[in-house]
Amino acid sequence: MKNKISKELSKHRLEQAKEDLAASKILYDSKLYKSANNRAYYSIFHSIKAVLALEPIDFKRHKDVTAYFNKNYVNTEIFPRKFGHKIAEATSVREDSDYDDEFIVKPEETESQIKTAEELLNYVEKYIKEK
Numbered sequence: 001m002k003n004k005i006s007k008e009l010s011k012h013r014l015e016q017a018k019e020d021l022a023a024s025k026i027l028y029d030s031k032l033y034k035s036a037n038n039r040a041y042y043s044i045f046h047s048i049k050a051v052l053a054l055e056p057i058d059f060k061r062h063k064d065v066t067a068y069f070n071k072n073y074v075n076t077e078i079f080p081r082k083f084g085h086k087i088a089e090a091t092s093v094r095e096d097s098d099y100d101d102e103f104i105v106k107p108e109e110t111e112s113q114i115k116t117a118e119e120l121l122n123y124v125e126k127y128i129k130e131k
Contacts, residue, residue: 006056010128013050017043017124021117028114034097034107036114041094043117044087047124053131064090079123086116 016126024039045062048069059065066087074084090113096103 006053007131009056010028010050010053013046014054014121014125014128017046017050017117017121020046021114021121024114024117028107028110031107033107033110034103036110037090037093037097038104040110040113040117041090042092043092044120047117047121048087050124050128054128062091077125083116083120083123086120090116 003099019042020039024036024043027036027039029032045063046063048065049058051069051073053108057068059068070084074081074087093109093113097105
């Protein structure tokens, strides 16, 4: 029963990641780059949490979620190592977008965040289907 619940939670989180990604694209097209960065980050975050639901393991703090994912999935190359840097960058951009009043967003930076979110989501979706 626990395994089924984990799989269902994983699928739910993956759907949330897809919704976040779609929202980030709409916001980007509307030139709302700070908000698009936020949604791209949350797409990444929910994608990671979809993977962790399969264990099942969870954390309260975002930094613990990403640290665990990096240690157990990126450093072990279950997911490409490039995601370690990209997740850290997305976190930084999201925090600057949300909390730094003087942060100037470049459209190409937001586009990069969206691309990272989309790429990770695709890897996660494939990983979940194989489990």
